[in-house]
Amino acid sequence: MSFLGFGAAQPKLSSEQKIAAAEAELDMVTDMFNRLVSTCHSKCITSSSSYYEGDINKNEGLCIDRCVAKYFDVNVKVGEQMQKLGQNGTFMGKR
Amino acid sequence: MSESVKQQEPVAEAAQAVPKPKPKGYTNPALKMMGINNIRLPSRNWMVFWSLCGAIGGGTFYNYYQQKKVREKWTKYVKPYGDKSFQLNNLPRTLTIYVAPPPDDYLDESLLVFRKYIKPILNAAAVDFILFTESRQGEIRSKVAQDIRDIRKEIIQLENDTKEAERIREKENSILNKPVKFFKWLFFNGHKKVKKSEEEIEKDKREEFLLRVKDAKNILGLYYKNRNELINKPAVSEDSLVDEYEPYNTGGVLCIGRGAYKEYIIGLQEGLLGPLENPHAEKTVGIEDKQENRIEEVPEVPEVKVLSLDDIKSPNNVEMPTNISEIKSESKNDTNESNDINNTNDTNDTNTNTNTNETNNETNNETNNETNNNNNSNDNEKVEELTEKQKEEEKKKQKLIPYITREKFENEGEFPKELSKYYENNKIKKINTKDNIPPFFQQPVSVFPVYNLVGITTFPRRIYRYYNKHKLMDRYGEMTAKVIEKRIRKFDASVDKFSAIDEEEDWSKRWVKRGIENNSEWLQDFVIDDRVANKLWVYDLEGPIQESQESNSTIADTQL
Numbered sequence: 001m002s003f004l005g006f007g008a009a010q011p012k013l014s015s016e017q018k019i020a021a022a023e024a025e026l027d028m029v030t031d032m033f034n035r036l037v038s039t040c041h042s043k044c045i046t047s048s049s050s051y052y053e054g055d056i057n058k059n060e061g062l063c064i065d066r067c068v069a070k071y072f073d074v075n076v077k078v079g080e081q082m083q084k085l086g087q088n089g090t091f092m093g094k095r
Numbered sequence: 096m097s098e099s100v101k102q103q104e105p106v107a108e109a110a111q112a113v114p115k116p117k118p119k120g121y122t123n124p125a126l127k128m129m130g131i132n133n134i135r136l137p138s139r140n141w142m143v144f145w146s147l148c149g150a151i152g153g154g155t156f157y158n159y160y161q162q163k164k165v166r167e168k169w170t171k172y173v174k175p176y177g178d179k180s181f182q183l184n185n186l187p188r189t190l191t192i193y194v195a196p197p198p199d200d201y202l203d204e205s206l207l208v209f210r211k212y213i214k215p216i217l218n219a220a221a222v223d224f225i226l227f228t229e230s231r232q233g234e235i236r237s238k239v240a241q242d243i244r245d246i247r248k249e250i251i252q253l254e255n256d257t258k259e260a261e262r263i264r265e266k267e268n269s270i271l272n273k274p275v276k277f278f279k280w281l282f283f284n285g286h287k288k289v290k291k292s293e294e295e296i297e298k299d300k301r302e303e304f305l306l307r308v309k310d311a312k313n314i315l316g317l318y319y320k321n322r323n324e325l326i327n328k329p330a331v332s333e334d335s336l337v338d339e340y341e342p343y344n345t346g347g348v349l350c351i352g353r354g355a356y357k358e359y360i361i362g363l364q365e366g367l368l369g370p371l372e373n374p375h376a377e378k379t380v381g382i383e384d385k386q387e388n389r390i391e392e393v394p395e396v397p398e399v400k401v402l403s404l405d406d407i408k409s410p411n412n413v414e415m416p417t418n419i420s421e422i423k424s425e426s427k428n429d430t431n432e433s434n435d436i437n438n439t440n441d442t443n444d445t446n447t448n449t450n451t452n453e454t455n456n457e458t459n460n461e462t463n464n465e466t467n468n469n470n471n472s473n474d475n476e477k478v479e480e481l482t483e484k485q486k487e488e489e490k491k492k493q494k495l496i497p498y499i500t501r502e503k504f505e506n507e508g509e510f511p512k513e514l515s516k517y518y519e520n521n522k523i524k525k526i527n528t529k530d531n532i533p534p535f536f537q538q539p540v541s542v543f544p545v546y547n548l549v550g551i552t553t554f555p556r557r558i559y560r561y562y563n564k565h566k567l568m569d570r571y572g573e574m575t576a577k578v579i580e581k582r583i584r585k586f587d588a589s590v591d592k593f594s595a596i597d598e599e600e601d602w603s604k605r606w607v608k609r610g611i612e613n614n615s616e617w618l619q620d621f622v623i624d625d626r627v628a629n630k631l632w633v634y635d636l637e638g639p640i641q642e643s644q645e646s647n648s649t650i651a652d653t654q655l
Binding site for chain 2: 056
């Protein structure tokens, strides 16, 4: 902790590091989005109809709704759990 | 068996005396050349063994094969509903499903009925659902009642809001207000008439451009060209598009198990005919209001779990029916206790007491031996856990106390004013809510029985049912298809009192006896008040389904 400039100062991020962090973040989000799209597409659309109709039908629509909702939900949950682990400094019960 | 054994005894002795030659069986030089000496039937014991294995295994296999076929049959039957085209902003029809565990068994049994027999067909028809489960009797009832009360409050709120808005509009439009408006307009816009220099105009344009670019959706990507389709369209539920005078022609409520149905009907009456605010809360909490315990004591919505789409598999304990009179006496005790607290002016409740004890122990810990201290604190923790558990238990029981009991529906129950205007002239009008979907109590109800036998004496019947599951499955499939087809009719108390009553034959006698002793909700009379009954619609699950084949196509043709 620093008190009036004394003590060990917290490591300050340079602008380059900030940009790198932002890029990593963006990469992660894009990656998740791509995975989501491809998973839900293969699950809901390619398997059931193989494009004999232009519009999506009700079954596919419902499937996509559920798929996306679930994917996001799980993603958030896993993220939270990982963050918790990171804070504790433990992983799979090991330190 | 014993006779045959007796008969065989002399034969066996003879065999011991003179070793019996093995039967030769069938043989052939060609087979011999291939290394197969004799083909003969196996011994009697092996024959018995194999035929038994074959019978059990074959029966099982046949059953599963038939189940698969039945499932395919019904999923194919309802598939036209799932194949309708679907707009991106549409939400499909949603069923509300209440699942109660069968008597003396786990919730899993009822969930299995849903998961194996009903869900595949719902999925094929692209019908969404919300699942509510209970782990003890009364939870569905109080959940239903609480939901209805919430909806009623929402309706009152909405009405007040619209009235308020109308009043404001009238005020604004009145003649007196017009000159004021004009001056206001002058005040805010008068200065704008000054001509701008070119620089300023350019600056404005730049700002406008930057504002537009700020959100990438405005200049590129998926949203750029499909703006109207993707962003400006709010999600519309299929249920909200129903005819205003036919709110019962959409959605739907499924009760899995006769008990769930009974609880649903009672909960419906409790919610509709009962008071909006908890009468018990006023009595018990009224005194405590001055203290700070109020938040803890106010009964809230019971914790009815909402399961996700693929149901949770953990078994939930089925608990014995809660004794209503017992709960009442307990609540009385609570009031007594609170009175005592008031009298002595003691602000510490039990919780704080235990806490102080713990802190005392902790201070002791620092001075004493470590081992002893650990034991002490552990014991303390255990005691605390126990009391907390008991408290939670009591809280849960408190939550299940009905706002109005079934004996009082007829005399004290009152159909709410805010709803009665939707039921004028023998017509049912859709109740306006925020999401525009008719509330679940306007949607039709259906019951799916859960046939579940418990105990050893029922084993023969259970074996019989095990091998005939595909027939049951066919029945469930037909019922689900009827629900999907929206085959509805008005509630008829003389018939619908007894829907799924054959399930009650499966309830074990011991459980029934215990239930009657404990005042179980499932075993009391089926009460339904006329004021509720004549507004209720049900699914017509009797009768053959093939008749509706034509109407099926007509329904399928009409688009959203």
